[in-house]
Amino acid sequence: MRNSWSQHAASAAGGVIAAGTALAVGYLVAAITGGPWPVDAVGVQVIDWAPGPVKDFAVRELGTADRPLLRVGICAVLAAAAALAGAIGRSQPPAAATGETSGRRPPAGGIGGRWQLVAVGVAAGLGLVGVGFAGGSRSAATGVAERLLPAIATLVVAVVAMALVVRRPRGRAEQPDGFDRRQFLLTVSALAVVGAASVATTRVVSFGTGESARAKVRIPRPADPARALPAGVQADVPGVSSFVTPNSKFYRVDTLLQVPRIDPDRWELRVHGMVDRELRLSFRDLLDRRLIERDVTLTCVSNEVGGPYVGNARWIGVPIADILAEAGVRKGADAVKSTSIDGLTIGTPLAALTDGRDALFAVAMNGEPLPFEHGFPVRMVVPGLYGYVSATKWIVDFEVTRFQDFSAYWTDRGWSAEAPIKTAARIDVPKGFATIDAGPAVAAGVAWAQHRGIRKVEVQVDDGPWQEADLAAEDTIDTWRQWTFRWTATPGNHKLTVRATDADGKTQTDQRTPPRPNGSSGLHNTVVMVR
Numbered sequence: 001m002r003n004s005w006s007q008h009a010a011s012a013a014g015g016v017i018a019a020g021t022a023l024a025v026g027y028l029v030a031a032i033t034g035g036p037w038p039v040d041a042v043g044v045q046v047i048d049w050a051p052g053p054v055k056d057f058a059v060r061e062l063g064t065a066d067r068p069l070l071r072v073g074i075c076a077v078l079a080a081a082a083a084l085a086g087a088i089g090r091s092q093p094p095a096a097a098t099g100e101t102s103g104r105r106p107p108a109g110g111i112g113g114r115w116q117l118v119a120v121g122v123a124a125g126l127g128l129v130g131v132g133f134a135g136g137s138r139s140a141a142t143g144v145a146e147r148l149l150p151a152i153a154t155l156v157v158a159v160v161a162m163a164l165v166v167r168r169p170r171g172r173a174e175q176p177d178g179f180d181r182r183q184f185l186l187t188v189s190a191l192a193v194v195g196a197a198s199v200a201t202t203r204v205v206s207f208g209t210g211e212s213a214r215a216k217v218r219i220p221r222p223a224d225p226a227r228a229l230p231a232g233v234q235a236d237v238p239g240v241s242s243f244v245t246p247n248s249k250f251y252r253v254d255t256l257l258q259v260p261r262i263d264p265d266r267w268e269l270r271v272h273g274m275v276d277r278e279l280r281l282s283f284r285d286l287l288d289r290r291l292i293e294r295d296v297t298l299t300c301v302s303n304e305v306g307g308p309y310v311g312n313a314r315w316i317g318v319p320i321a322d323i324l325a326e327a328g329v330r331k332g333a334d335a336v337k338s339t340s341i342d343g344l345t346i347g348t349p350l351a352a353l354t355d356g357r358d359a360l361f362a363v364a365m366n367g368e369p370l371p372f373e374h375g376f377p378v379r380m381v382v383p384g385l386y387g388y389v390s391a392t393k394w395i396v397d398f399e400v401t402r403f404q405d406f407s408a409y410w411t412d413r414g415w416s417a418e419a420p421i422k423t424a425a426r427i428d429v430p431k432g433f434a435t436i437d438a439g440p441a442v443a444a445g446v447a448w449a450q451h452r453g454i455r456k457v458e459v460q461v462d463d464g465p466w467q468e469a470d471l472a473a474e475d476t477i478d479t480w481r482q483w484t485f486r487w488t489a490t491p492g493n494h495k496l497t498v499r500a501t502d503a504d505g506k507t508q509t510d511q512r513t514p515p516r517p518n519g520s521s522g523l524h525n526t527v528v529m530v531r
């Protein structure tokens with residue numbers, strides 16, 4: 001008797017549940033070991049392999065939402081394969097037409113049939129792919145065991161679960177189609193329970209390990225605190241960016257699916273390369289050094305004109321120059337190659353770390369230890385350079401070297417090796433296509449030219465003359481600066497355009513360029529409807 005469509009559907013669902021259980025158990029083992037979940041191991045490879053334009057699109061259109069989507073996409077592919085495997089594994093050709101030669105008919109309770117073996121083989125094959133990617137891709141796990149365990153657990157459970165789903169029934173309960181509905185339902189329910197329990201346990205586990213280690217950290221008072229924010233850094237206009245970006249709203253750019261949760265007691269920074277003395281610094285060593293506190297505005301090179309990838313925070317950290325002085329930089333070095341725990345590399349000009357600006361190994365952000373997403377326990381912060389050439393999160397290795405001797409992660413992907421932040425201005429209010437009333441109106445926003453400072457912001461209404469906006473107070477030349485522009489709105493549609501001039505007297509160019517290879521340029525404008 002042939003399987004009916006509903007039986008095929010049930011079999012397919014069984015395959016999906018087997019795969020889901022395997023991934024759930026793998027997820028739990030990943031949480032316990034700190035190793036990569038196989039889906040994420042594949043995902044990180046996809047990110048590394050993605051051609052530049054695809055990546056640019058993902059950053060531009062999806063932001064950090066690209067990561068959940070990537071996971072969903074990979075899981076969807078796996079689910080499709082597992083559904084097919086389940087349906088094949090439980091398909092039962094009519095006895096007479098069976099492809100299985102008589103005598104090779106699977107034993108009761110067994111899985112010896114050809115299609116059953118195919119199904120289990122598919123599960124094993126996909127599991128092995130996961131193991132391969134987990135072994136090869138970037139991950140926060142350093143030990144071979146912790147790196148591979150989640151994928152191995154997934155593989156084992158996948159094989160066992162798929163075998164259980166497609167196995168022949170024991171004893172007399174066999175139905176004409178060769179299967180036992182009761183046994184099947186019991187099997188898939190049991191698997192579903194195991195999967196759900198694993199996911200539920202993961203929440204407890206990952207909360208227990210990561211959060212408590214971070215919660216125990218006490219950042220000492222900095223020897224050299226930042227001065228209080230000057231009055232008037234915040235433009236008094238509703239809707240303008242908050243001068244200090246709260247950690248929860250701070251933009252985030254990285255290439256990982258699982259945020260590393262590093263135990264600060266086991267963390268170590270290795271300082272080596274073209275130095276007189278190699279250093280190994282523990283988290284405690286850093287906290288015991290001279291700490292300084294500074295306001296620095298970070299910007300991502302991927303930020304489009306008018307885009308959101310810019311944020312300002314108050315950081316506490318050890319001056320990188322102090323560490324370099326202690327290690328003793330050898331002649332000929334012109335760069336530092338820093339590496340994060342997942343193996344991602346960033347190249348920074350040595351000059352930017354030693355020319356007197358406040359480049360930091362930062363340990364705190366806006367009054368708390370770094371959030372996990374922003375590099376806990378230690379990251380770099382360098383005023384004036386885009387994040388991809390300076391702001392290494394989860395840093396573990398710091399090598400003094402020469403640009404000609406290495407190429408960093410993004411340099412390999414078509415971005416410039418060196419990239420100072422370009423002067424830029426953004427209109428926060430009014431929002432694009434807002435409707436406002438005729439009469440006195442106000443526009444406001446932010447402008448930045450880190451480590452040079454903003455001297456002037458101008459606004460143009462339609463094709464009129466450039467008019468100077470009011471600048472809010474300056475905090476430091478390393479932070480953004482807010483501006484306000486008052487004008488008289490007349491009915492109709494109007495275009496507002498903004499441009500900034502840095503403290504060197506250079507006005508930003510109106511030439512539009514895309515972010516690649518070294519940051520977008522061009523002027524932000526917005527259209528308002530005046531009634």
Ligand SMILES: Nc1nc2c(c(=O)[nH]1)N[C@H]1C(S)=C(S)[C@@H](COP(=O)(O)O)O[C@H]1N2
Binds near residue numbers: 254341344
């Ligand atoms: N380890 C690691 N550090 C990283 C990145 C990354 O992908 N991995 N991205 C860099 C980029 S491109 C930017 S713009 C900043 C962003 O820092 P944030 O996520 O804290 O805002 O971190 C930088 N440091």
Ligand SMILES: [Mo]
Binds near residue numbers: 253299300386387388
């Ligand atoms: Mo970036």
